Amino acid sequence: MKVSFKELGLVNTREMFAKAVKGGYAIPAFNFNNMEQLQAIIQAAAETKSPVILQVSKGARNYANQTLLRYMAQGAVEYAKELGWKKPQIVLHLDHGDSYELCKSCVDFGFSSVMIDASSLPYEENVKLTRKVVNYAHKYDVTVEAELGVLAGVEDEVSSAVSHYTKPEEVIDFVKKTKCDSLAISIGTSHGAYKFTPEQCTRDPQTGRLVPPPLAFDVLKAIEKKLPGFPIVLHGSSSVPQEYVDMCNQYGGQLPNAVGIPEEQLRKAAKSAVCKINIDSDSRLAMTAAVRKHLAENPSHFDPRQYLKPAREEMKKMYIHKIVNVLGSNGKAR
Numbered sequence: 001m002k003v004s005f006k007e008l009g010l011v012n013t014r015e016m017f018a019k020a021v022k023g024g025y026a027i028p029a030f031n032f033n034n035m036e037q038l039q040a041i042i043q044a045a046a047e048t049k050s051p052v053i054l055q056v057s058k059g060a061r062n063y064a065n066q067t068l069l070r071y072m073a074q075g076a077v078e079y080a081k082e083l084g085w086k087k088p089q090i091v092l093h094l095d096h097g098d099s100y101e102l103c104k105s106c107v108d109f110g111f112s113s114v115m116i117d118a119s120s121l122p123y124e125e126n127v128k129l130t131r132k133v134v135n136y137a138h139k140y141d142v143t144v145e146a147e148l149g150v151l152a153g154v155e156d157e158v159s160s161a162v163s164h165y166t167k168p169e170e171v172i173d174f175v176k177k178t179k180c181d182s183l184a185i186s187i188g189t190s191h192g193a194y195k196f197t198p199e200q201c202t203r204d205p206q207t208g209r210l211v212p213p214p215l216a217f218d219v220l221k222a223i224e225k226k227l228p229g230f231p232i233v234l235h236g237s238s239s240v241p242q243e244y245v246d247m248c249n250q251y252g253g254q255l256p257n258a259v260g261i262p263e264e265q266l267r268k269a270a271k272s273a274v275c276k277i278n279i280d281s282d283s284r285l286a287m288t289a290a291v292r293k294h295l296a297e298n299p300s301h302f303d304p305r306q307y308l309k310p311a312r313e314e315m316k317k318m319y320i321h322k323i324v325n326v327l328g329s330n331g332k333a334r
């Protein structure tokens with residue numbers, strides 16, 4: 001049975017992006033797969049009165065079940081109200097939709113926003129598929145994120161001769177033809193906890209820590225110039241906090257040389273036309289670090305609540321930090 005996101009108390013991204021671009025801050029887009037992540041996200045957003053995007057990947061849908069996820073999002077709106085957030089601004093968004101059928105199914109299932117990621121296709125095919133998704137989604141007032149440019153993989157040379165960065169000269173034509181509502185771009189971020197190889201980094205002489213190369217802010221600037229005020233999205237924006245990496249490694253994990261995007265670069269991006277910042281890996285790290293620590297210190301515990309409670313608290317702390325100290329979206333949804 002079809003359901004509109006409006007019946008679920010969700011909102012699309014249109015108004016929140018317009019405000020964020022104007023206000024020089026970014027909306028957090030946090031991925032979730034389970035109840036503890038969702039509780040932590042909603043608690044953090046409600047406490048800080050920050051608009052928030054709940055992101056569901058195809059993998060998350062397969063892992064958790066699409067029906068369950070959709071009711072979890074609906075429940076999240078009610079939970080937010082229960083926490084004293086009078087007018088929660090919560091988006092349910094499909095992350096990296098890879099087909100028209102998947103996007104359509106999410107629109108029909110109550111998502112308020114979908115991403116069609118056809119960035120690996122040739123340009124004209126990307127345009128065609130994105131336009132098809134937009135045509136369907138807009139009938140139901142669902143907003144659409146598209147992508148141009150390919151996010152670098154860990155093996156890609158940062159200064160490779162073949163650039164995977166978004167080509168600023170393509171963005172006007174792409175947005176005009178597809179009528180997408182926001183555009184994910186590639187300026188040097190990538191998914192996961194290993195965003196750069198040690199060879200691509202330098203080392204901080206004092207701490208010995210890896211220092212990643214800077215993002216291509218010149219490309220972002222050129223895109224902003226072509227599309228003034230148009231909402232831009234940054235994927236792969238986890239900063240891979242070294243305290244979580246250390247905690248994982250200290251308690252039996254093996255995450256050598258995990259490295260992310262330094263927060264000062266994300267802060268700079270949030271002040272620009274970048275109005276949606278995607279964070280998944282940092283939540284995974286916070287959760288795993290806390291679970292590992294708890295179980296190592298309490299080997300007799302076997303009630304999942306005993307180790308998931310500190311994990312949830314650690315994630316909430318991390319989400320609040322991102323909202324308040326990095327993205328600046330606190331207080332924007334009162």
Ligand code: G3H
Nearest residue numbers: 031057059060096191280
């Ligand atoms: O963009 C990727 C997100 O981090 C989702 O990851 O496909 O493993 O759920 P996933």
Ligand code: 13P
Nearest residue numbers: 192235236237238280281
């Ligand atoms: P991270 O792996 O950096 O958290 O990126 C998440 C993302 O872009 C989800 O679409």
Ligand code: ZN
Nearest residue numbers: 191235236278
């Ligand atoms: Zn992504």
